[in-house]
Amino acid sequence: MPQPAGISIGYLAERTGLAVSAIRYYEAQGLVEPWRNAGGQRRFHRADIRRLSFIMIAQQFGFSLPEIRGFLKSLPGSRTPTRDDWARISENFRSHLDQRIETLVKLRDNLDGCIGCGCLSLPNCKLYNPEDRAAQKGQGPRYLMGDRPEAENDP
Amino acid sequence: MPQPAGISIGYLAERTGLAVSAIRYYEAQGLVEPWRNAGGQRRFHRADIRRLSFIMIAQQFGFSLPEIRGFLKSLPGSRTPTRDDWARISENFRSHLDQRIETLVKLRDNLDGCIGCGCLSLPNCKLYNPEDRAAQKGQGPRYLMGDRPEAENDP
DNA sequence: GTAATTCCTAAACCTAACTTTAGCTCAAGA
DNA sequence: TCTTGAGCTAAAGTTAGGTTTAGGAATTAC
Numbered sequence: 001m002p003q004p005a006g007i008s009i010g011y012l013a014e015r016t017g018l019a020v021s022a023i024r025y026y027e028a029q030g031l032v033e034p035w036r037n038a039g040g041q042r043r044f045h046r047a048d049i050r051r052l053s054f055i056m057i058a059q060q061f062g063f064s065l066p067e068i069r070g071f072l073k074s075l076p077g078s079r080t081p082t083r084d085d086w087a088r089i090s091e092n093f094r095s096h097l098d099q100r101i102e103t104l105v106k107l108r109d110n111l112d113g114c115i116g117c118g119c120l121s122l123p124n125c126k127l128y129n130p131e132d133r134a135a136q137k138g139q140g141p142r143y144l145m146g147d148r149p150e151a152e153n154d155p
Numbered sequence: 156m157p158q159p160a161g162i163s164i165g166y167l168a169e170r171t172g173l174a175v176s177a178i179r180y181y182e183a184q185g186l187v188e189p190w191r192n193a194g195g196q197r198r199f200h201r202a203d204i205r206r207l208s209f210i211m212i213a214q215q216f217g218f219s220l221p222e223i224r225g226f227l228k229s230l231p232g233s234r235t236p237t238r239d240d241w242a243r244i245s246e247n248f249r250s251h252l253d254q255r256i257e258t259l260v261k262l263r264d265n266l267d268g269c270i271g272c273g274c275l276s277l278p279n280c281k282l283y284n285p286e287d288r289a290a291q292k293g294q295g296p297r298y299l300m301g302d303r304p305e306a307e308n309d310p
Numbered sequence: 311g312t313a314a315t316t317c318c319t320a321a322a323c324c325t326a327a328c329t330t331t332a333g334c335t336c337a338a339g340a
Numbered sequence: 341t342c343t344t345g346a347g348c349t350a351a352a353g354t355t356a357g358g359t360t361t362a363g364g365a366a367t368t369a370c
Contacts, residue, residue, distance in 0.1 A: 008346080041346085041347055101260060101263065104259065174358080
């Protein structure tokens with residue numbers, strides 16, 4: 001037996017709470033790889049219920065679909081993932097996660113010393129400090145709380 | 156003097172690191188309210204540098220623009236916000252923030268007991284537990300980690 | 311005074327993550 | 341068998357949060 005019977009997209013949707021259209025979208029993004037039955041309909045592994053659930057959880061943590069695809073690469077596509085498979089992926093996921101939480105907490109703590117106080121003394125403000133800014137996730141240099149390091153004087 | 160000279164959008168952009176187009180977009184979303192000079196150009200309060208910085212910080216924490224508009228409603232639009240104004244807004248902001256971090260940490264801890272272990276015993280899984288699920292931020296009922304509470308048996 | 315910037319508006323475009331629609335086929339039950 | 345529900349594809353639409361473009365008008369610099 002090359003393939004077990006497999007489950008339909010509708011059943012998978014029902015079991016995960018996802019919309020059928022979302023599951024098809026995930027397939028297009030390479031997050032699941034169903035095969036087709038004789039009539040051309042998608043058939044999924046039972047283990048894909050868990051796989052999709054993982055995707056939903058990771059999304060709640062703010063990971064993008066490409067990032068999640070990265071996590072899932074370490075799961076076997078062809079056989080049902082074992083406890084060890086999940087443990088391995090979890091380790092990778094967990095470390096990204098810890099990092100994300102740490103960043104948030106750090107930002108919060110800086111916030112307490114900065115916005116909370118009215119931040120009237122900018123040189124003491126950590127959100128304003130260049131090194132701290134570099135630790136943040138933004139895409140370019142952003143001068144937080146209103147001032148650039150190099151110029152306290154202006155027009 | 157009804158209005159001070161005010162600063163231009165380009166200078167505001169330079170001071171905050173935001174694009175000019177982004178600032179105009181924020182105005183359209185009701186997050187800043189510049190006035191116009193004789194020639195029709197936008198003029199901003201100096202305090203808007205801080206206001207926009209707050210917006211950028213709040214965005215890093217994952218708040219949407221409408222949520223941020225909510226926070227900013229407690230700041231005076233007409234006069235320069237005082238230390239007390241910022242302290243008040245910070246309190247509100249901070250409590251939302253703590254809640255967001257708490258949710259993330261809780262999810263992470265559940266993750267340890269669930270994905271980390273391979274989650275082979277679903278009844279013990281907290282991510283799978285209905286009450287815990289309700290605490291999460293999703294928009295509808297979502298059956299995490301592959302099973303519905305009411306049905307352990309299926310086709 | 312004139313040339314180079316900067317700013318203006320409106321509308322189009324962009325990405326992520328999906329949903330909706332249209333038109334058609336497949337599968338399951340009475 | 342026949343009908344109804346489930347599935348299929350491709351393309352267009354949707355929301356958030358912007359950016360880009362086009363064609364002018366205002367400011368600033370020399």
